[in-house]
Amino acid sequence: MASSRFIFLLSFLILISSSKPAPAPAPAPATATATITIPLSAPSSTKLNISSKNPWGALYHLASLSLSRAHHIKSPKTNLSLIKTPLFPRSYGGYSISLSFGTPPQTTKLVMDTGSSLVWFPCTSRYLCSKCDFPNIEAAGIPTFMPKLSSSSNLIGCKNKKCSWLFGPKIQSRCQECDPTTQNCTQACPPYVLQYGSGSTAGLLLSETLDFPDKKTIPGFLVGCSLFSIRQPEGIAGFGRSPESLPSQLGLKKFSYCLVSHAFDDSQASSDLVLDTGSGSGDTKTPGLSYTRFQKNPTTAFPDYYYVLLRNIVIGDTHVKLPYKFLVPGSDGNGGTIVDSGTTFTFMEKPVYELVAQEFEKQMTHYTVATEAQNHTGLRPCFNISGEKSVSAPELIFQFKGGAKMALPTANYFSFVDSGVICLTIVSDSVVGSGFGGGPAIILGNYQQRNFHVEFDLENERFGFKQQNCVS
Ligand SMILES: *[C@@H]1O[C@H](CO)[C@@H](O)[C@H](O)[C@H]1NC(C)=O
Ligand SMILES: *[C@@H]1O[C@H](CO)[C@@H](O)[C@H](O)[C@H]1NC(C)=O
Ligand SMILES: *[C@@H]1O[C@H](CO)[C@@H](O)[C@H](O)[C@H]1NC(C)=O
Numbered sequence: 001m002a003s004s005r006f007i008f009l010l011s012f013l014i015l016i017s018s019s020k021p022a023p024a025p026a027p028a029p030a031t032a033t034a035t036i037t038i039p040l041s042a043p044s045s046t047k048l049n050i051s052s053k054n055p056w057g058a059l060y061h062l063a064s065l066s067l068s069r070a071h072h073i074k075s076p077k078t079n080l081s082l083i084k085t086p087l088f089p090r091s092y093g094g095y096s097i098s099l100s101f102g103t104p105p106q107t108t109k110l111v112m113d114t115g116s117s118l119v120w121f122p123c124t125s126r127y128l129c130s131k132c133d134f135p136n137i138e139a140a141g142i143p144t145f146m147p148k149l150s151s152s153s154n155l156i157g158c159k160n161k162k163c164s165w166l167f168g169p170k171i172q173s174r175c176q177e178c179d180p181t182t183q184n185c186t187q188a189c190p191p192y193v194l195q196y197g198s199g200s201t202a203g204l205l206l207s208e209t210l211d212f213p214d215k216k217t218i219p220g221f222l223v224g225c226s227l228f229s230i231r232q233p234e235g236i237a238g239f240g241r242s243p244e245s246l247p248s249q250l251g252l253k254k255f256s257y258c259l260v261s262h263a264f265d266d267s268q269a270s271s272d273l274v275l276d277t278g279s280g281s282g283d284t285k286t287p288g289l290s291y292t293r294f295q296k297n298p299t300t301a302f303p304d305y306y307y308v309l310l311r312n313i314v315i316g317d318t319h320v321k322l323p324y325k326f327l328v329p330g331s332d333g334n335g336g337t338i339v340d341s342g343t344t345f346t347f348m349e350k351p352v353y354e355l356v357a358q359e360f361e362k363q364m365t366h367y368t369v370a371t372e373a374q375n376h377t378g379l380r381p382c383f384n385i386s387g388e389k390s391v392s393a394p395e396l397i398f399q400f401k402g403g404a405k406m407a408l409p410t411a412n413y414f415s416f417v418d419s420g421v422i423c424l425t426i427v428s429d430s431v432v433g434s435g436f437g438g439g440p441a442i443i444l445g446n447y448q449q450r451n452f453h454v455e456f457d458l459e460n461e462r463f464g465f466k467q468q469n470c471v472s
């Protein structure tokens, strides 16, 4: 999920009574050779199984969430240099993993999110979550991490360099209660507030031990203890590019996943999230994958995002003529394409989206447009295919710089929203809600990444993918 942060000035520095500021900034643990694998999951259904009295409303809700986003993880083991952990599809439209923090470890589910960087969990018995009634999740029932029950929980101090990861180096001058002569600072790092597309979270930074089962233990991991959130089904594991993200703190060379197809039903099918903590493989490519380089945003805006250069969108035989300014981040930092596991449906800024939607409308005149479904779901175009034995939809191909082509399976962009009605599962601010100001013009969401093996090769700054059935 796309996030932005700002310093929170409310006074809720209290609450973690047993925690003390961590003394000196502990050096990040050097993790030698290893891979971590975590499961990710879902059923291979092309039908959106919305178990709700108001299926269109539920879909509208999902489409709305895609304009903001969410995510998760879980963990088995093996190999010394790879950590694997299961990644589960969740009814709110994200994928989650389970991570264990603390001494003794407390396991918590977190949305796996490549569009933000902080790792945070719902925290303390006083955790408050507003507007957090998601399908199968009740705000009151969201499990929380209890720092009091962990002997390794420490509040991050104001002078700790990890405080600067979130607040920048200038925060040091704001540690007024710290005596500059003694370096003896008991003042905590200020509370953080993170804004995501549709929600937010706020809390205090902790230093905690992160545990992978039968694997490695990472002491001094920076994690957010959130005390208050809006519209968050669970915590978030930030896999973005900033120093506080999980890949940055673990010094990962790469990570990869394959998102199982999901029906928004909290299915137990999962696939693995693989974290490569090894010594790297040089510039060796994973066989079978097509690669495109990660791009830099020319500004300091949006440092968390994985930008790729989308060159063309091909629908059937037609190259959609995309205005260049949307494809490349401009001098104001806006525009460009990012890969985001925390967004459900791919987002396109209105001018791009219109070209894409109109091209599908133009090529699919053999079906009746289902106006009512469009009105209710916010998705467009929708077609009435009742009575049809099979559906023919034009191919959709994303072409990236360097020639890599992502040819999407039809189920990744047309889905049943009702018996006999299919809709294009791409959203725009003109369709649901409004007010998308700046930022990436195209956000490649998890719904479109399903059944692709996807690799974030951080060592070589490139994004690799290949189509694959993710259910093992
Ligand atoms: C839809 O989900 C419900 C409960 O989550 C399940 O009982 C039903 O079998 C599912 N239907 C399909 C077609 O997957
Ligand atoms: C461990 O991971 C490496 C890649 O990092 C792989 O080459 C090797 O085969 C794996 N070993 C086992 C036992 O899975
Ligand atoms: C730091 O300050 C605390 C409380 O002010 C004091 O008890 C402690 O001895 C001091 N430690 C050092 C190393 O100065």
Ligand SMILES: *[C@@H]1O[C@H](CO)[C@@H](O)[C@H](O)[C@H]1NC(C)=O
Pocket (backbone or CB within 6 Å): 371, 372, 375
């Ligand atoms: C859908 O919405 C449009 C515009 O609001 C309206 O003109 C049209 O009558 C609606 N159609 C249906 C079938 O609800």
Ligand SMILES: *[C@@H]1O[C@H](CO)[C@@H](O)[C@H](O)[C@H]1NC(C)=O
Pocket (backbone or CB within 6 Å): 370, 372, 373, 384, 385, 386, 387, 420, 421
């Ligand atoms: C689809 O078309 C059929 C007739 O061809 C009609 O009976 C049905 O109501 C339509 N469904 C929707 C959702 O518009």
